[in-house]
Amino acid sequence: MAGERTGNFKDTVFMSGTFLLVFLLAWHLFTLREAFDPKGLTQEQLQTMEFNGDIVRTPDGGYVWNPEKEKVKGVPGPLAVLEKAWVELGEAFEIKGTNDHGIAYLVLYTVSRFGAGFLAASVVAVIMGVLLGLNKVLFRAVNPYIQILKPISPLAWMPLLLYTVKDPKWTAVLVVFMASLWPTLATTAFGVNTLRKDYLHVAAILQLSWLRRLYRVILPGAAPAIVAGLRISFGSALVAVVPAEMLLGELGVGYLSWIEWNNLDIAGVIFAILVVGVVGVILDSGFNKLAGLVTYQE
Amino acid sequence: MAFLEIDHVTKYFSSPSGTGQVCVFKDVTIKIDKGEFVTTIGHSGCGKTTLLNIIAGLETMSEGAIILNGKEVSGPGLDRMVVFQTFSLMPWMTVFQNIRLAVRAGYPDWDREKITAHVHKYIDLVGLKGAEDKRPTALSGGMKQRVGLARAFSIEPKVLLLDEPFAQIDALTRGVIQEELVQMWNTTRNTVFMVTHDVDEAILLSDRIMLMTNGPSARIAEIVDVTIPRPRTRETVIEHPHYYKIRNHIIHFLVRHAKHGTGGDGGPPDQSASEAPVEVNFERDASVLR
Numbered sequence: 001m002a003g004e005r006t007g008n009f010k011d012t013v014f015m016s017g018t019f020l021l022v023f024l025l026a027w028h029l030f031t032l033r034e035a036f037d038p039k040g041l042t043q044e045q046l047q048t049m050e051f052n053g054d055i056v057r058t059p060d061g062g063y064v065w066n067p068e069k070e071k072v073k074g075v076p077g078p079l080a081v082l083e084k085a086w087v088e089l090g091e092a093f094e095i096k097g098t099n100d101h102g103i104a105y106l107v108l109y110t111v112s113r114f115g116a117g118f119l120a121a122s123v124v125a126v127i128m129g130v131l132l133g134l135n136k137v138l139f140r141a142v143n144p145y146i147q148i149l150k151p152i153s154p155l156a157w158m159p160l161l162l163y164t165v166k167d168p169k170w171t172a173v174l175v176v177f178m179a180s181l182w183p184t185l186a187t188t189a190f191g192v193n194t195l196r197k198d199y200l201h202v203a204a205i206l207q208l209s210w211l212r213r214l215y216r217v218i219l220p221g222a223a224p225a226i227v228a229g230l231r232i233s234f235g236s237a238l239v240a241v242v243p244a245e246m247l248l249g250e251l252g253v254g255y256l257s258w259i260e261w262n263n264l265d266i267a268g269v270i271f272a273i274l275v276v277g278v279v280g281v282i283l284d285s286g287f288n289k290l291a292g293l294v295t296y297q298e
Numbered sequence: 299m300a301f302l303e304i305d306h307v308t309k310y311f312s313s314p315s316g317t318g319q320v321c322v323f324k325d326v327t328i329k330i331d332k333g334e335f336v337t338t339i340g341h342s343g344c345g346k347t348t349l350l351n352i353i354a355g356l357e358t359m360s361e362g363a364i365i366l367n368g369k370e371v372s373g374p375g376l377d378r379m380v381v382f383q384t385f386s387l388m389p390w391m392t393v394f395q396n397i398r399l400a401v402r403a404g405y406p407d408w409d410r411e412k413i414t415a416h417v418h419k420y421i422d423l424v425g426l427k428g429a430e431d432k433r434p435t436a437l438s439g440g441m442k443q444r445v446g447l448a449r450a451f452s453i454e455p456k457v458l459l460l461d462e463p464f465a466q467i468d469a470l471t472r473g474v475i476q477e478e479l480v481q482m483w484n485t486t487r488n489t490v491f492m493v494t495h496d497v498d499e500a501i502l503l504s505d506r507i508m509l510m511t512n513g514p515s516a517r518i519a520e521i522v523d524v525t526i527p528r529p530r531t532r533e534t535v536i537e538h539p540h541y542y543k544i545r546n547h548i549i550h551f552l553v554r555h556a557k558h559g560t561g562g563d564g565g566p567p568d569q570s571a572s573e574a575p576v577e578v579n580f581e582r583d584a585s586v587l588r
Contacts, residue, residue, distance in 0.1 A: 198386035201356050204374040206403035206453075216399060220390040296390040297435045 024078050031077035036065045076267040084267040085274075099259060101251055107279055110241060110252035114283070117176025118237045122230060125184035129226070130218065132185075133192025146186055154179035154240040158247060168248040172241070179240035180233035184226070191225020192218055220294070227291045234287055238280050253279055300329030300365075301489055302353075302457055307362035309348055322348055323516040326362070328508060333487040337500040339548060340510030341556060346493040347383075350461050353491060354380050366457065376404055379455035383462040385442040387434040387449075394430040397421065397449045404453030420448040423482060440471035444478070451482055458483075460492035464499060473532050476502055484529065497548050501526070502535050507544075508575070509551050518575040519555075522548060525581040540580045547578065 036055055038046060046063060049055045055063045076084075092104040101109075132139045157178045162171045195218065203217045219226075242254030249255065253275045260268030307326045310319040322345040330336050338346045351357040353364055355374035363370050366377065379400075380386075387396050397417045405413065421430055424444040434442055443463060450458055463479075464472045476499060483490065483503075494500055500507050501524055509520040526538045535541055 196386075198382055198384055199388060201354075201374070201380070201382075202386050202388070202399075204356065205354065205376065205378070205380060206400055207374070207376055208399075208403055217388065220388070223390065296433070 028077045028079065031075050033065070033074070036063055038063050076270065080267045081270045081274075084265070084271050088268075088271060099251070103253075103256070103275060106251060106253050106256050107275065109250070110245065110254065110279060111283070113172050113245075113250070113252060114176055114237060114241045117173045117241075118180045118234065120173075121177040121180035121233065121237075122184055125181050125229070125233070126188050126226060129185045129188025129229075130192050130214070130222070132189040133195075133222070134218070136193070139189055139193060143189075146182065146189075150182040150186060152178075154236070155243055155247070158244065162248070168250055172244045172248050172250045172252075175244040176237045176241050180237040183232035183236060184229040187229030187232070188222060188226045191222035191229075194225075195221045220296070223294045224296070227295055231287070231291065234284070238283065242276055301332035301334075301367060302330040302491070303363075303365040304328050304330075304349075304353065305363045305365055307349065307352060307359045307364065309345060309352065309357075310360040321515045322513055323510070326518055328518065328521070330489055330491065332489055335483070335490040335492070335503055335505045336508065337492040337494055337504040337506070338508045338510060339494060339497065339500055339552070340516065341512050341552065342495075344510045344513045344516040346510060347461055350380070350459050350491065350493050353457070354378050354459050356380075376453055377456040378459055379450040379453055379457075380459045380461060381443070381446050381450045381463045383465050385434070385439075385446050385466075387442055387445055389434050392431045392433055393421065393426060393437070393445050396434070396445055397452055400449045400453050416452065420452040423451070424448045424478065438471070439467045440475055443467055443475060447475075447479060447482065451486060451488075454486065455488060458488045458490045460490060460494075462494055463492070465495065472496075472499075477532060479503065480530065497545055497552075500524075500548070501541065501544055502530055502532060507548065509548065512555050520551065520576045520578050523577070523579040523581070525579060543580050547580075 041049075046055070050057060050063070053066050053069055056066050058064055088103050092102040094102045095105065132142055154175050158171060158175055161174045161178075162168065165171055165174065199217050199221050203213045208216065241252070242257070244250070245252040245254030246258040249258075253272060256275065257269050257272035260266075260272055304326055308324050309322040311322055312318075313320045326349060328336065338349065340346050348357060352359045355364075355371060355378065365371070371378070388399070391399065394417055397420060398413060401408075401413050401416050405416070408416070418430075421427060424447055426441065426444055426448070429437065429441065434445070437445070443466075446463070464475060467475065480503065490503075492500070492503065504524050507522045507524060508518050509522065510516050511519050522544060524544060525540050526535055526544075
């Protein structure tokens with residue numbers, strides 16, 4: 001059985017690796033451009049092209065495509081992205097200007113922005129969710145409003161938030177906050193509301209104090225629902241943080257992609273996209289570890 | 299004076315259609331002595347569990363009163379502990395933590411060591427030593443209910459309320475746990491009110507068995523004394539000459555009432571609706587034999 005499982009694991013790794021290689025190879029081949037060939041061009045034409053910056057003269061007297069112009073011609077290949085990544089990671093901890101912070105700083109900014117908004121929203125949502133879940137009348141009274149507010153894209157709030165707090169830094173955090181509030185709120189209320197009556201009966205018979213009832217019975221009992229809500233919030237916050245940074249011009253991995261676009265550095269854009277993915281995976285696995293600690297099986 | 303008195307308790311539910319009320323049971327009255335084991339048997343829907351929940355304070359009654367030790371009780375309390383059909387163990391707590399939750403609540407002024415020792419005593423008593431750190435998911439139904447019993451006995455309640463406690467346990471294990479319950483109860487002698495479907499279980503455990511008619515408007519029709527001396531075991535109890543008399547009597551009662559249906563589906567109306575329950579005692583009166 002164990003051997004079979006390792007066998008499967010090996011197969012999986014092999015397959016994943018093959019997919020990656022095929023993809024990279026295809027990417028490389030489709031974006032490959034032929035080397036500059038001066039055959040059939042007059043000296044005059046070559047001089048015009050050099051003057052226009054299409055080609056540059058090499059030290060040995062030949063001509064090659066201008067590498068600067070190459071960057072914006074078509075989609076860069078995997079090697080160009082790798083080269084860009086190498087450069088960026090090499091200066092990860094450097095600050096070269098107001099808008100040119102190393103990638104490590106950008107990741108830090110995004111993660112802290114995300115963390116602040118998500119944590120604040122989670123605390124508020126769980127408290128409100130428990131209150132709503134415990135009081136059926138209150139829940140029914142407030143539920144229509146939650147249903148209306150829930151589907152609103154967090155980005156739709158941005159102009160209003162920016163106008164109100166007048167600070168793009170806090171607006172970005174608040175956009176993340178709005179993105180992560182509703183799912184947790186709704187599922188927490190539902191989880192507390194549908195907590196098995198048996199557990200509450202035991203708590204009632206044992207005459208547990210209000211606080212003990214909350215911490216020993218209600219919160220752990222609703223934990224699976226709360227975690228499910230947090231997971232949805234987490235995803236929606238992660239999706240919201242990138243465009244929020246782009247629109248607000250706040251330094252971060254989302255903004256990096258926008259800067260590189262403004263620089264017409266498509267390899268940089270692809271690198272930024274990959275960084276967003278990696279940051280997402282790391283945050284997500286951290287979240288899963290935490291979630292595993294509080295959930296239980298019926 | 300009786301220790302636990304169920305005094306003319308009546309329960310109405312508002313009917314599902316929203317118009318008017320449905321009477322679940324009416325004028326249930328019984329006096330239970332201290333240390334007595336009383337069981338209620340009746341068909342599903344007669345309101346047995348509702349009655350038990352009312353005694354526990356988990357549901358409200360429409361009329362009547364529950365009087366414990368001379369005082370009327372309202373709401374749940376540590377003096378009336380329930381053993382649930384569905385076990386009701388907190389799945390996020392280990393066996394030890396489940397029982398400790400109760401012990402802490404029952405003895406708020408005890409220190410940590412005393413609480414721990416007390417919990418271990420009851421874990422040992424139900425034979426769950428070694429399973430302290432398991433969660434309920436990892437336990438069989440029988441083991442789960444052992445935890446439920448340990449939790450209930452650990453706070454030494456005045457009244458133990460057993461709500462079909464062995465209904466979800468396989469038949470072989472059920473017998474074993476029933477005897478464990480007898481042994482535990484022999485040392486503590488709590489007053490017990492049990493609800494069950496199982497006639498043999500009722501005879502093995504009870505001093506008196508209340509037979510309820512079918513709902514709506516169920517009532518106690520008979521109270522059967524179990525005239526078999528204690529200590530009883532599953533082996534010896536069936537040897538007693540009264541065992542099958544009592545058993546047949548109860549089963550006849552249940553079969554007779556099953557024919558009448560549960561929802562007034564054309565069966566003859568219950569003529570004796572307002573009569574006091576018939577007391578049946580095979581020692582005193584052999585003529586009630588059917």
